[in-house]
Amino acid sequence: MGGDFRQILPVIRGGSREDIVRASISKSYLWKHVRLFQLTENMRLANENTSPAEKKTISEFSKWILDLGNGKLPAKAIRGEDDEATWIQIPEDLLMTCEDDQDPIEAIADAIYPDLIDNYNNKKYLRERCILSPKNEEVDKINDIMVAKIPRKERVYYSSDSISPLSMDFANAEMTYNQEYLNSQKLSGVPNHILRLKVGLPVMLTRNLNPSAGLCNGTRLIVTLLKKRSIQATVVTGTGAGRKVSIPRIVIQPTESHLPFILRRVQLPIKVCFAMTINKSQGQSIDNVGIYLPKPTFTHGQLYVAVSRTTSRKGLKILLEKTKDAVPEDYTQNIVYKEIFSNLKPVSAVTN
Ligand SMILES: Nc1ncnc2c1ncn2[C@@H]1O[C@H](COP(=O)(O)OP(=O)(O)OP(=O)(O)O)[C@@H](O)[C@H]1O
Numbered sequence: 001m002g003g004d005f006r007q008i009l010p011v012i013r014g015g016s017r018e019d020i021v022r023a024s025i026s027k028s029y030l031w032k033h034v035r036l037f038q039l040t041e042n043m044r045l046a047n048e049n050t051s052p053a054e055k056k057t058i059s060e061f062s063k064w065i066l067d068l069g070n071g072k073l074p075a076k077a078i079r080g081e082d083d084e085a086t087w088i089q090i091p092e093d094l095l096m097t098c099e100d101d102q103d104p105i106e107a108i109a110d111a112i113y114p115d116l117i118d119n120y121n122n123k124k125y126l127r128e129r130c131i132l133s134p135k136n137e138e139v140d141k142i143n144d145i146m147v148a149k150i151p152r153k154e155r156v157y158y159s160s161d162s163i164s165p166l167s168m169d170f171a172n173a174e175m176t177y178n179q180e181y182l183n184s185q186k187l188s189g190v191p192n193h194i195l196r197l198k199v200g201l202p203v204m205l206t207r208n209l210n211p212s213a214g215l216c217n218g219t220r221l222i223v224t225l226l227k228k229r230s231i232q233a234t235v236v237t238g239t240g241a242g243r244k245v246s247i248p249r250i251v252i253q254p255t256e257s258h259l260p261f262i263l264r265r266v267q268l269p270i271k272v273c274f275a276m277t278i279n280k281s282q283g284q285s286i287d288n289v290g291i292y293l294p295k296p297t298f299t300h301g302q303l304y305v306a307v308s309r310t311t312s313r314k315g316l317k318i319l320l321e322k323t324k325d326a327v328p329e330d331y332t333q334n335i336v337y338k339e340i341f342s343n344l345k346p347v348s349a350v351t352n
Pocket residue numbers: 004043044045282283284285308352
């Protein structure tokens with residue numbers, strides 16, 4: 001097993017801090033049988049051809065990221081929040097500013113995707129950058145704005161939605177919920193009813209389609225051809241990088257939802273990924289990361305996951321929006337459930 005308890009813990013719908021911590025593997029009765037080894041070097045930031053000055057910058061940045069993840073950076077408690085001190089100051093060079101008359105989304109889009117019109121055909125350019133934000137709502141907004149900037153013909157893919165016959169009280173549910181209601185559902189892990197695509201867009205798979213061919217949940221691709229019921233794309237991350245693949249529409253059912261029936265959606269298992277949620281970015285390495293925080297992150301490890309996606313300090317830009325008057329402009333919340341670290345004693349240190 002490999003893992004990092006500074007990262008986002010299991011997601012428990014409506015769960016409290018205790019529920020989330022209790023659901024973690026280190027709280028299992030099996031944990032006492034696990035021998036823990038620790039990796040000591042941040043390989044994502046490592047670079048062979050570095051000068052001593054650059055090495056120093058890397059090691060300081062690496063320490064800042066670890067201290068942030070461990071909840072060890074100096075933090076302030078802000079009145080009105082809980083007793084814990086969770087607000088931290090973001091170093092000036094990592095902060096992005098936005099003029100009063102500028103739309104913050106446009107500002108971060110321009111900073112992370114400079115000269116988009118000259119570069120949207122360039123796979124390397126697209127692979128190397130991404131905007132991260134805590135919630136799907138902002139992520140969808142950013143992606144819509146970015147897609148609109150690409151001067152290519154759009155093709156719209158509508159999902160075909162129905163109620164699974166395996167639903168409890170199926171007959172009743174079929175009578176109660178109409179097609180429009182089914183189409184309007186936005187569920188975690190399920191693509192939306194309407195998917196607007198263009199050739200050249202960066203997209204991410206949201207399902208494990210064929211892991212041995214490198215087509216996993218989270219794999220990023222560039223769309224190369226839009227067919228009536230499927231698309232063709234080139235893989236740009238992971239073990240399948242460079243491959244040309246065909247992505248069909250598949251049946252997707254949410255593993256968990258608030259609905260009183262099981263939704264059955266037939267749609268392409270992809271999402272446009274100029275921007276993605278911080279949770280979805282867990283596991284990705286990205287050279288130019290823009291973190292858009294219209295509100296602070298809200299759960300353990302979210303800020304750490306976001307800042308640790310980057311491969312260099314200069315590739316990280318954070319845009320904060322002022323949420324409360326009591327909060328200085330360069331502060332944001334870093335939530336760390338420190339109790340998660342309580343039983344993590346390594347047997348020895350090894351290098352990666
Ligand atoms: N032994 C190694 N030598 C050199 N580079 C490595 C080594 N291991 C990993 N890397 C590089 O470090 C980066 C991060 O690796 P990887 O994604 O496997 O780490 P991870 O622990 O899964 O990260 P995270 O959990 O934070 O997403 C990648 O760019 C990878 O190529």
